[in-house]
Amino acid sequence: MDAPANPTPSRRSWLFRWFERRIDPYPPAPVVQPPRSLYAFCRHYTRGTERWLLLMALLTTAIAVTEVALYAFTGSIVDRLSSHTPATFLAEEGWKFAGMALVVLVVMPTLNLLSSLVIHQTLLGNFPMRIRWRVHRYLLRQSMGYFQDEFAGRIATKLMQTSLAVRETVIKLLDVGNYVVVYFGGALLVAAAADWRLMLPFAGWLIAYAALLRYAIPRLNRVAQEQADARSTMTGRIVDSYTNIATVKLFSHSRREESYARESMDSFLGTVHRQMRLATFVNVSNDTLNMLLLFAVAATGIGLWMQDAVSVGAIAVAIAFVLRLMGMSQWIMWEMSALFENIGTVQDGINSIALPATVDDRSGAKAIGPVRGDIHFDHVTFHYGKKGGVIEGLDLHVRPGEKVGLVGRSGAGKSTLVNLLLRFYDREGGAIRIDGTDIATVTQDSLRASIGMVTQDTSLLHRSVRENIMYGRPDATEEEMVEAARQANAHDFIMELVDAKGRRGYDAQVGERGVKLSGGQRQRVAIARVLLKNAPILVLDEATSALDSEVEAVIQENLYRLMQGKTVIAIAHRLSTIAAMDRLVVMDQGRIVEQGTHEQLLAAGGLYAQLWQRQSGGFLELEAEAAAP
Incomplete structure (x- = not known):
């Protein structure tokens, strides 16, 4: 008989699993543009976690109050020991010790356990994952221009850094910040309860410490922002080299890439050096303040004791608080520095993440529905945000099932026209309609689901x-x-x-x-992907340019079969691949200059005929001067 499986691990881990499942790391929230201000951005990404953040803050407060109470009780022990004999001590003070034992052995461990479970199991893993998930969903819907203007590695780095920085900012404020305020306030009250003069060194230290924080933290914050940006740039340059490693090796530019990366590494290292100089200043200043506090409290306490103004227990509590603060002050300084470093990282992330999409679905946009493939470019104008050029007032009507080839020199606007049809960019003037519906009024996903495309640069x-x-x-x-x-x-x-x-x-x-x-x-493989999609509109942008002649001939046959019953727009420099289209549209400088069949355009003797004549081995001569009439 087989031995039963050991159930102990799962029984032990049920508590962890329960807390780990309190926050959904993949919320189905609507995808919206994040706010641009720091508070609103962090608040945007804390929605759904508020109750657990509040519980964490309450537990932190309870722990701080309990610790201060333990220190106060320690001072009272000293006084009670001096006023009792061993025979009377337990009889008169035993119940107080029993109560404090309950606090030490049960209450504090329970508070610490609950706090650790909420922070480590519920928040630290799930909270940043929620942020990554929501930011990733938003970035996936960003416009093509957004990704063309940034390194892919830099965007990914910003996503990872910002999600962790938001978590650290929120948790440090509610956990560390709350603990520090409650603990310092409690320490001042306990010292003042013994004698208000015993509180003065603590108050003076607190003022000097706050001044040190005020001086150091903004400077650390500025350096942190510069460092976050420098780190992203450094990562982006390195990833860019790796992504294009074939080009690097092809042109033997390993040393050039080393120099390119080293520039960004030097910039990043400069921010690290500035940060470490500030760190040294902060360490030395903090240690000096702590030594002054220890001396001042000890001297004040002994002086008050000599005047019979405070008890030995009060001095013991005050010095215990000083020793605790000496350890805490260093921790607080770096926690605050880390807080502002994370704030700087969040602000840097906001500048990259919380950008509006230049192409977005309108409010209430609906799916385009079944598509026949009637495409109409109605006086379309587009300049990529420039003052002129690209496409000017273009009119083109492609009937359902018609096969149209776009011809022209490089830069004539052929690919731009296709990008506008796919709504990778929004036209600046005119309208583009499919089956009479303006594509700007439908969802981008439904529009692109109706279009199959094979590009020249297959990825x-x-x-x-x-x-x-x-x-x-x-x-x-x-x-x-x-x-x-x-x-x-x-x-x-x-x-x-x-x-x-x-x-x-x-x-x-x-x-x-x-x-x-x-x-x-x-x-x-890309062609197989589009064949499987079987969309009613087919766009071919140099679809067979990477194939040898034998394979191209086979693919062309399959493409022609695929074209049956579809509306087709094909771009090609190799004119022989589109000569059999129903209609050829010749573009030049963003305008349509000729239309017709292959035979009609050759007979007309215009630009198409010149391009056809200048082909060598089936390829188009692209030199503008040679192609000029």
Whole structure:
């Protein structure tokens, strides 16, 4: 007979699990822009945790009050011992000792246990995870321009730093700050109860200590803000080098990257040195104040005792408080420094996180619904925020099921037009309609769910091949996924893949941005993903540019099959890949200059004909001077 499993660990851990489950780390709160002010930002991210933060503060208050009471009782012990004999002491004072024993052996351990459970099990893990979750959900909905203006590593660093800094700021204020105020107030009251003059050294020390804090903390705060920003920049530069390691090695620029990283490291180290100079000043000043306090309390207490104004017990309590404060003052100083460092980190994070999305769903926006694929660009204007250029007053109507090729030199506005259709950016003038509905009035998710796109610069997720293809339609069956891979001419090479951990075929990991696959393999996986999505509108932006001629021919056949019944917009520099489209639209400097079939445009002898003639081996000559009429 098998021995029964040992249930002891789970029985012991039920208390931990109960407290760990008091706060949901993944709240389903609506995704909204965080406030920009420090208090409102922290308050925004503490919602849902208030009762546990309040309980933590109440427990901290109870612990501080109890500790002060224990010190006061210790002084009374000294006085009572001197006024009793061993024979009468327990008889007259025993009940007081029993009560204090209950406090020491039961009340204090219980308070400390509850406080530790609330802080460590309920708050320290779940609280920052709630913040990470909510910030991540908001950043995922940020505009494309936001991610193009920042290092990905820097954004991730800001998210991690800010979530921890908000936690530390809130908890230090409610826990450490509350404890310090209650404890200092209690110490002053106990000293004043013996003799108001015994309180004077404590009051003087408190004033000098507050002045030291007022001088040091703002400076530490400024350095902390500079350090947080320098740390993010340093991390971003390092991650940028790693992300683009192939380019670094291709151009033999390891030393250049070392210098690029060292500039940011030097900047970060400079903030560390300034911070450590302040630390030395604070340490020396704090130690000096503590020695002065010890001398002043001892001298004052002895002087009052010689005048018979205070008892020996009162002096013992006062000196005990001094010794406790000597240890606490250093702790308080660095807790306050850490508090303001975290405040600086939060403020720095606010500047990166609490930014409005430049492209956002309107209030009350609805899903676009079933799409036929009628696309109308109505006098569209867009400048990327500049004063001119890019797209000016463009009109284009693509009928349902029509296949349209966009042609033009680099910078003509072809990709910009597609980005506006996908609402990666919002047009500055005019309107874009699908089936008569302005795309600015519908949700971005529903709009993009209706559009399948294969780009020139294919980026895959650092996950398995299966997960990358299923990204097109997560509810697809295994058979549908494999069929999409077959249509994209990808199944055979996928089955031969083996990653570093021995995972094979569709379970193999593709590496960050798909670096473990060749350009053509990445493109075929991306095409399989779009094939599986099967959206009514298909956008191809240089979709086969990374493929060799043989593979391209196979893919083109499958793409033509995919195009059946869909509205298609295709961009290509290799004009032969789109010559068979229903209509070709030639763009130049953000405007449509020609439209028609391949034969019609050749016969017209315009820009398209010039581009066609200048192709060499099927590729477009991009030099502006050579392409000029």
